[in-house]
Amino acid sequence: MLQDVVSVSLPVNERMRIKKNHFEPYNLTGNEKRICIVTGIHGDELEGQYVCYELIRRLSENGHLLNGIVDIYPSMNPLGMDSIKREMPIFDLDMNMIFPGSETGAVAEHIAAAIMNDIKGADICIDIHASNIFLREIPQVRISKETAPKLLPYAKMLNVDFIWVHSSVTVMEATLSHSLNKAGTPTLVAEMGVGMRITKSYGDQLLDGIFNLMSKMGIWAGETRNVSHPIVSTDGNVSLIYSDTSGIFMPTIKHWAGISKGDHIGDILDPLTGTVEQEIFAPCSGIVFTLREYPVVYEGSLLARILGGC
Amino acid sequence: MTKENIVTLKSPYRDDFEINGYRFGKGEKTCCIVGAMRGNEVQQLYVCSQIIRALSNIEKKGDLAHGKQIMVIPSLNPFSMNIQRRFWSVDNTDLNRMFPGDANGKTTQRIAAGIFDFIKEYQYGIQFTSFYISGDFIPHVRMMDTEHKNIGLANLFGLPYILLRKPKPFDTATLNFNWQNSDTSAFSVYTNETEHIDEESAHIAVGAVLRFLSRMGVIKYQSHGGYMATTLEEEHLMSVHAQSGGIYRRIKQPGDEVEQGEAMAEILDPFEGTVIEEIKAPANGIVFFAHKSPLVLENSVVYKIIKRLHI
Structure with a gap:
């Protein structure tokens, strides 16, 4: 009704x-x-x-x-x-x-x-x-x-x-x-x-x-x-990865995938100069449960959340 | 006067995002004045520009007090203003809901943190801001009703009203609230306009700030005494609602006196032009806030009235 x-x-x-x-x-x-x-x-x-x-x-x-x-x-x-x-x-x-x-x-x-x-x-x-x-x-x-x-x-x-x-x-x-x-x-x-x-x-x-x-x-x-x-977790087990610069984020990992500390997560590119502005590496091991979808980023844009904590 | 950079952020496609401040005098951090935090706060930008102009003249005359400094930040969000958006140009978040900020957080939290770190140690904080509903106010000083409020100081602006607002959860992330929390005496000053420049109320606002600075011994400035302010609590203002949607014809203006039953506004049928509702004053009083848009929705707050009881 x-x-x-x-x-x-x-x-x-x-x-x-x-x-x-x-x-x-x-x-x-x-x-x-x-x-x-x-x-x-x-x-x-x-x-x-x-x-x-x-x-x-x-x-x-x-x-x-x-x-x-x-x-x-x-x-x-x-x-x-x-x-x-x-x-x-x-x-x-x-x-x-x-x-x-x-x-x-x-x-x-x-x-x-x-x-x-x-x-x-x-x-x-x-x-x-x-x-x-x-x-x-x-x-x-x-x-x-x-x-x-x-x-x-x-x-x-x-x-x-x-x-x-x-x-x-x-x-x-x-x-x-x-x-x-x-x-x-x-x-x-x-x-x-x-x-x-x-x-x-x-x-x-x-x-x-x-x-x-x-x-x-x-x-x-x-x-x-x-x-x-489900996995039950608190803030302490979640690591947030932010961009340190602006540009285009190109991930090299898949969503909801396991990663190890130091793995390459993606790059931030400058489409005008053709340079890599920042390489992003995993600060800890875990599973990527949040991954940036929209490519344009500023300093402070959230790129990923990892369940695992550091 | 020195011009200083407060925040710089690299943009992928535009010039760098920059927040600049103008410092007058040297010594203890006495007063910080901030203007447009939203992209449509043109009046707030204009008022600050006129304050900078006035302070420059005062400085040239040698009328700044020794050992005190004033900081004026006319725009905290030029990116949004340049593309005519009210909120942050990328994700539409409100910078005035990001304080005290987080230097390691998301973009607008980082901007807020950069601003707040720079301005939090000032003794007095004055912000020119706007209301989320389109409309005009009587010029007034607004303060959060917290243990840190200082009504005596708010009186020194010489504006007719001081409005106290009981903080709601979202207020806890505003600049005013966080300034107060960090022991800055914080005041929000509202003038008549936001998206357009109203010279008369801008002049009143500039005069109010200079009067405040003069009375606090920060500058030497000759001005008339202004008003002995009436202090109001926001929750005691009487809201007048529209009962219909349609074209809005305002009759009473901010500051007007109204008698109970007197016509304050009309709502017209948008197709046939007939009056479908006459909005009448529910009590004797003074118009404190008046809806401005030519269109109105059912149940909109079209007026806020100071009931005669308070006068």
Whole structure:
């Protein structure tokens, strides 16, 4: 059942609508568990679109296997998604920096508050992100240290390759996931792929995890597939490699590949002079779980993250 | 006056990214004034340029105090301004959400760290900045409502209002917040405009800074006394929302007095030109902020009013 979560009149003959697709069992008992699948807060992150499509397709065809409520929100930032823009157009505002919002606030805060109110009270929420256009990520779940005891069991059900337990940063308090967790709704952030693209294999992997999670929570009575056992790691085991100069980054390694300390990761080239400006070597041994996708770099551009630590 | 380079970053395709500052006087780091951090803050750039011009004249007259120095950084983000983007030209991140920065972090964190290392030891910090919603303010001094705030000093600008803002999570990464945290008395000064130059409010802003510097004994400068400021808390301002989307016709301007029920603005049907909503003042008061764009969305905050109670 399609529903408007919130809508706002735009200046010229149009309403901006945030929509969800609501699924519930044929016979409601009032005790059903509810899961929310959210994506598209950043308009350039499309990996969640295939997940929503396929999830809705399977639920539509197998309503008799549903024992709980599933709410699917494919586009939290419909204007951004439609105009290939990461931020909320009009305000140029990162939508994931305005939660929990305010019902009496300006337009963006009001929208954020309406989203919060709609999701709050769910038994679990999955917020699916792609990376931005600059970096490619393996399927992973990111949770803060504070929420790890509660969220780690759910995260392990999601069939991701990696769970990153990171330290909290104050600015992250304005994200949807932090705000929902603070409001008592367990929320996981799934991150995979790259901005402006859809990686079907990653989507299928996460879908298996979502059905597994729904099954374990008693929401889904259909078949599920075995899920992988993810690597769980903290900040201390993650090494970040930044560019020390500007130019064009040409990697010499593959994403999600094992490397040894001292291995050649890639070069930064100057296309005008034909020179190599910097050779990049692995500072430690491990697995490259983040790799730069967008070639143009500045000093300080993130090139790779290695799981392994130094 | 000496011109100094603060940050340099090599670009793949453009001239080097440079942040330059203008130093007046020698001695203790007394006051740092920063301008445009976003690419559309033209008014903020202009105000700083006029401050540099005024301080140059003051210096020539020998009216800078001995043993004190002033630093003015008119633009912290020339790359974005030159291509007419508000945020960082490459990844659209907001430099004013990157403080105190990280010298080993991502590009905008490195820029922020370079700036902050250079300016964090100044006793007073003044930033000309803008609001994320398009609109005009009464010129005012804004401060984070933290234990470090100093309202008495904010009064020395002689502007009519001081606004206190309770920090939200994203504020913790702004320059103002981090300046305060590092024991700089930090003030954000808001004028009427951002993307266009408003000479009148720019003149007020330049005068306010020179008045502040004069009262703190940093320069000798003759000026009128300005206002005894009224201190407001942001959360006590009354927001007036549009109930419709359409073409926006502003009637009341920042600084105008309004009576409850008085028409403040109209929203027109964008095709038929008829008035579909008349926005009325919900209380007696003074307009502190007024929406500027000719278009408006439903639920936009079109005015913020200082209720008469506070006057």
